[in-house]
Amino acid sequence: AEISGWSTEIAPEAINCAAPDTGNMETLHLFATEEQRARWLQPLLAGEIRSAFSMTEPAVASSDARNIQTRIVRDGDHYVINGHKWWTSGANDPRCTILIVMGRTNPEAASHQQQSMVLVPADTPGVHIKRSTGVFGWQDQHGHAEIVYDDVRVPVSNLLGEEGAGFAIAQARLGPGRIHHCMRAIGVAERALALMTDRVSNRIAFGKPLAEQGMVQHAIALSRNEIDQARLLCEKAAWTIDQHGNRAAHGLVSQIKAVAPQMACNVIDRAIQTHGAAGVCDDTPLARMYGWQRAMRIFDGPDEVHLRTIARTEIGRDKGALA
Template identity: 80%
Template sequence: MDFAMSAKAADYHERLSAFMTEFVFPAEASYEEYRRAAGPDDHTVPPIIEELKKVAKERGLWNLFLPAESGLTNLEYAQLAELTGWSMEIAPEATNCAAPDTGNMETLHLFANEEQRKQWLEPLLAGEIRSAFAMTEPAVASSDARNIETTILRDGDDYIINGRKWWITGAADPRCKIMIVMGRTNPDAASHQQQSMILVPTDTPGVDIQRSLPVFGWQDQHGHCEIVFDNVRVPASNLLHEEGSGFAIAQARLGPGRIHHCMRAIGAAERALALMVARVQKRVAFGRPLSEQGVVRESIAKSRNEIDQTRLLCHKAAWTIDQHGNKSKEAQLLVAQIKAVAPQVACNVIDRAIQVHGGMGICDDVPLARLYAWHRAMRLFDGPDEVHMRTIARAELGKEKSAFAAAVCGQSDKAVTG
């Protein structure tokens, strides 16, 4: 198991680092200025994003997430995605590596037919449009996708869709042209064969985007929407793969998506730690710099330990996917582990950084409050912590005992009974 950066990844890493320092970080002020002036209800993209996309394309820093496009392994991409996590609102989209488009592009790459690829995948890969993934519903616990109530019913040459979804990321963006919608096509089938996925253009009659939901009071540029599907009619040819394949598609989509989020979370934690270190070296309290206070040093040390541990686990998960595939039990368990660990670690580090910044930490003068809000939300989306912890515990309980475990547990049993 070798996590050393390959020559190819090192080249990308150098070029992406230069892009971040020369273009992305300097663009953050322009991005924020545009968003403030536009107001929370305006979801048009700040022009600086399109400018950055042109530069990224010119520098070959485009679609890095998709092995079929970039030729990068998951491990190689992990080392790059971390860099983009330092500027989570700008860098992922500037390189066409932003959710939910990445997951949707992977889904279309794996399951779409030629016509669907041409119509939707090609413009997404080119960065000409954006997309959304409609799975979560307000009326049911969508962490168990078997609960999903939206119906996708065949009617001649069409499907008719009815239901209500929410937290549909990206749907408020005027560039969002297509949604992948998950719903029930056959309630009488086996529990994991009732759901299907279908392509729904956002301008289809009956698609009612009712509101964009704020995250801890912030409205993201791309929006997180509540949508009603009221007798939405689309051609049967819009179905992805085949009826009853919704769960299989979701697993293929969510596995890489989860680990991509974790990769970027490490970058966000690194930024928070860098801000923490800079702050404590400048501020004086009780006659000494904060950096000389024992409690502050402990916060810095804990943060470094947690980040490095998380990175190793993330790289192990990426390496395992490369070696055994996304559907292997080993990979699925490791993805569950990193999804439970990375958001919590990011929250821990960001919270410590907020604490040493005092009042500044909870306002918009530094990005810490927004970073915290996003990564606290990350403990819910793509499966809440509890679901992943359940997966991890179930795997541990179902493991065959090693020779050592059998020996020591046997001794304990004898001691209790004898």
């Protein structure tokens, strides 16, 4: 269907911002051995296979990666993996060939050095995909897998980086990944605003187009301001990563991760209001768009974690200028 040139259909990848391959390719580029890159990264770059990142667990608060309980135990020349994961985005895709699994290799080490990451081929015996978890009732692409790892054995050569480096690898992976999510959130908000302006230009209420109603104009103006503010913050965070690396951009990444999904939710919510009943049903993409952006306030770190990071960064700034 078309609304004045705008299709009401929306590609799933424009809503589901999981896009696990982007972060996984960056992880392999940064931390994999040459042999691992040849086996997994090159086919990923060529689009021949897909991948999934298996970190989050249902039994613990995985926003603190130190809580992860999956065990990775060395047995001679192999690691044996036992654990329960979910929200492993992309694992249900029949093209998914490789899983990056995070688990605990040394429970006695310092808290940030207990975790490691291991490459697990998806067809390894003991990898049991149980189901796909929906997002507000929607199934995104191939979904987000719940997986049980039951005595999964892989060669020690499948270790990514070094033992105990899992937490550091996760942080390196999640920074740019969060930027990617925020870029797409800004794009989704732009789409919602375009649908909103089209709707109010063509919908008559109380004797005149909605576009002439002051409250509607206010909603449109707020949406434009919020989108552009988020875009500039996202560009600043991305520029800082390019120029100075992930560590220097840590606070900025938390800022945009807290700002972008909330902004997108605000804009989409206004668009839903202007569409009335059409905004909450499947005749427009708005309900599905809202559901995913609302979920984005949880995945890759909930708002509260990022707000804590922002506050700590601000409190820790040099206060010499105030003297």
